[in-house]
Amino acid sequence: MVRGTGDEDKAEPEVPTARVTYEVTGEGTANLSYQGASEQGTAVSVSGARLPWKKTVEVPLGQNPVISITLGEQGGQARCAVAVRAQHVQSATASGEFGRATCSASLPAPAPEASN
Structure with a gap:
């Protein structure tokens, strides 16, 4: 088996x-925290x-x-809403002084890789 420079292993x-898709409707401003494209599950804050x-x-x-x-x-x-692959999953409403709301969804685990 011939190996290249080894970059493919890295x-x-x-x-x-x-x-x-995350969406927040309403007026004014709010502090947001959402799951981004991180495998570690790191939240992004706005x-x-x-x-x-x-x-x-x-x-x-x-x-x-x-x-x-x-x-x-x-x-x-x-009001927050979350959609997965363009399908609405959940919404919730925050109201009042320091009101809070959370919207979430579940994604299936990736299929195991086929072994040769």
């Missing part, structure tokens, strides 16, 4: 993903996001896409 294995707000990301299979919203001291009302 390449990260590609993890299957699902397209997830402070003072101007509403309405929408973001589409690729989330690795086996992770659970989630978005949390927190209103400020001015209160108000905001």
